[in-house]
Amino acid sequence: MKVLVIGGGGREHALAWKLAASPKVQCVYVAPGNGGTALDPRLENVPISEPLELAEFAQRESVALTVVGPEAPLAAGVVDLFRARELRIFGPTRAAAQLESSKAFCKAFMQRHGIPTARWASFGDAAAAHAYVAQQGAPIVVKADGLAAGKGVVVAMSLPQAHAAIDAMLDGSALGVHHNDGGARVVIEEFLEGEEASFIAMVDGEHLLPLATSQDHKRLRDDDEGPNTGGMGAYSPAPVITPNLHARVMQEIMRPTVAGMKRDGIVFTGFLYAGLMIDAQGNPKTLEFNARLGDPEAQPILMRLKSDLFDALMHATDGTLDQVELQWDPHIALGVVMAAAGYPEAPRKGATISGIPAASDDLMVFHAGTARDGERLSVSGGRVLCVTALGSTVRRAQQRAYEGVDHIRFEGAQHRRDIGHRAVRR
Numbered sequence: 557m558k559v560l561v562i563g564g565g566g567r568e569h570a571l572a573w574k575l576a577a578s579p580k581v582q583c584v585y586v587a588p589g590n591g592g593t594a595l596d597p598r599l600e601n602v603p604i605s606e607p608l609e610l611a612e613f614a615q616r617e618s619v620a621l622t623v624v625g626p627e628a629p630l631a632a633g634v635v636d637l638f639r640a641r642e643l644r645i646f647g648p649t650r651a652a653a654q655l656e657s658s659k660a661f662c663k664a665f666m667q668r669h670g671i672p673t674a675r676w677a678s679f680g681d682a683a684a685a686h687a688y689v690a691q692q693g694a695p696i697v698v699k700a701d702g703l704a705a706g707k708g709v710v711v712a713m714s715l716p717q718a719h720a721a722i723d724a725m726l727d728g729s730a731l732g733v734h735h736n737d738g739g740a741r742v743v744i745e746e747f748l749e750g751e752e753a754s755f756i757a758m759v760d761g762e763h764l765l766p767l768a769t770s771q772d773h774k775r776l777r778d779d780d781e782g783p784n785t786g787g788m789g790a791y792s793p794a795p796v797i798t799p800n801l802h803a804r805v806m807q808e809i810m811r812p813t814v815a816g817m818k819r820d821g822i823v824f825t826g827f828l829y830a831g832l833m834i835d836a837q838g839n840p841k842t843l844e845f846n847a848r849l850g851d852p853e854a855q856p857i858l859m860r861l862k863s864d865l866f867d868a869l870m871h872a873t874d875g876t877l878d879q880v881e882l883q884w885d886p887h888i889a890l891g892v893v894m895a896a897a898g899y900p901e902a903p904r905k906g907a908t909i910s911g912i913p914a915a916s917d918d919l920m921v922f923h924a925g926t927a928r929d930g931e932r933l934s935v936s937g938g939r940v941l942c943v944t945a946l947g948s949t950v951r952r953a954q955q956r957a958y959e960g961v962d963h964i965r966f967e968g969a970q971h972r973r974d975i976g977h978r979a980v981r982r
C-alpha cells in the first residue's frame with residue numbers, strides 16, 4: 557500500500573519512518589518532506605503542499621492512507637477535502653481542528669463540558685482587555701486567539717508585560733499571528749503553576765487510544781530560560797503522569813473532550829493532544845489542546861512504538877480503535893533538538909550540516925529544517941534536527957542522545973544540554 561504524510565518537519569519524518577517499517581507499506585510519500593526524508597530510500601518527497609493538489613496526488617497515485625502532521629493544513633480543511641473525494645485520511649476536520657486553531661473556541665468548549673482548565677476571559681476590544689488585566693493582577697497569561705506557531709502566548713510576570721502583550725496581539729500587523737474570522741482577539745488566562753506534560757491519543761470519533769506520555773521543553777535555553785519555542789527536546793514516558801493520574805486525565809479530560817465534541821456535532825478524529833499542567837497536589841488542568849501530534853514529542857514517542865502504526869491508523873480511520881492495543885518499548889526515549897542560529901526570532905538558513913551519525917537500534921536523527929542539494933545537506937528552517945536515543949534510564953538515553961549531538965556540526969547550532977532534567981531529578 558502507498559501512504560502519504562503531509563508536512564515536512566521532524567514529526568513528519570518520524571511518522572514516515574515508522575510507517576515505512578510496516579510490512580504492508582510499499583511506499584511512503586512525504587509532502588513536502590525535508591532533507592532527511594529525501595535521504596531514506598523507502599520515502600519519497602513530493603514538492604506540494606496545497607490541499608487541492610495533495611488530494612489530486614493521492615487520487616492519481618492510489619494512496620491508501622494519508623496522515624496529516626502540522627496544524628496549518630488541518631485548519632485549511634485538508635481533511636474535509638479528502639473526505640469529500642472519499643480518500644482515507646487521518647486528522648480532524650476544519651471544524652474539529654478549532655480546538656487548536658481558536659483558543660476562544662477551545663476555552664468555551666472546555667467550560668461548556670466541565671473540562672478542568674485555567675479561569676479565562678476573551679476580548680476583541682483592547683480597552684476592555686487592559687481593564688481586565690489591571691483588575692486581575694500579575695502574573696497572568698495573554699494568548700492570541702489564532703494560530704501563532706508557538707509565538708502567541710505571553711506568560712506575563714508583571715502588569716506592564718501583560719499590557720504590552722495585549723497591544724501587540726490586538727494590533728493586526730503583529731508578527732506571525734494569524735487572526736481568526738471576526739478579527740483579532742485575545743484570551744486572558746489565570747497563571748497556573750506546576751509541571752507540564754503532553755498527553756496524546758488517537759481518536760476515531762468515538763474511541764480513544766492513548767499514546768505513551770511525554771514531556772516537551774518549550775524554552776530555548778537550559779533551566780527553562782529564554783524565549784518560548786516550538787519545543788527544544790522531549791522524552792517519553794513522562795514520570796509525572798503516574799498510573800493514577802493517567803486514569804484521571806482519561807476520565808476528566810480526554811474522554812469528556814471526545815464525547816463533548818460528538819455531542820456538539822463536531823466529531824473529532826485525529827491525534828488529540830492535551831497540554832497539561834499538573835499542580836503540586838497532582839491535579840491536572842488543560843493548558844491547551846492541539847489537533848495533531850506534538851513536535852518534538854512525536855519523535856521519542858514513535859521511537860518507542862513497537863506496534864504497526866499503519867495498522868493502528870487503518871483502525872483509526874475505520875472507527876475500530878477499540879480493537880487496537882499498542883505495544884511500547886520499555887526503554888526511555890529522549891530527543892534533543894538542534895536549532896539554527898537566530899532561532900526562534902530569525903533563524904538563519906544555509907549552513908552546511910555534517911557529522912550526522914548513522915541510525916542504529918538506539919539512535920535516530922530525525923530531520924526537520926534540512927534540505928538536500930546533491931551531496932550537501934543544509935539548514936533550511938528553525939528547528940533543524942532532533943537527535944533521539946533510547947536508554948534503560950533517562951540518564952542513559954540522555955548520554956546516548958548527546959553523544960549523537962556532539963558529532964553534528966553546523967554553524968551557529970543551538971541546543972539545550974538539559975533535556976530530561978525533570979525526570980533525572982525524580
Ligand code: AMP
Nearest residue numbers: 674697709711745746747748831843844
Ligand atoms: P500554549 O500554546 O497555550 O500551550 O502555551 C505555551 C506555553 O505557555 C505552555 O506550554 C506553558 O508553558 C505556558 N502557559 C500557557 N498557559 C499557561 C497558564 N495558564 N499558566 C501558566 N503557563 C501557561
Ligand code: GLY
Nearest residue numbers: 772787850851852
Ligand atoms: N511541542 C509542542 C507542540 O507540538 O505544540
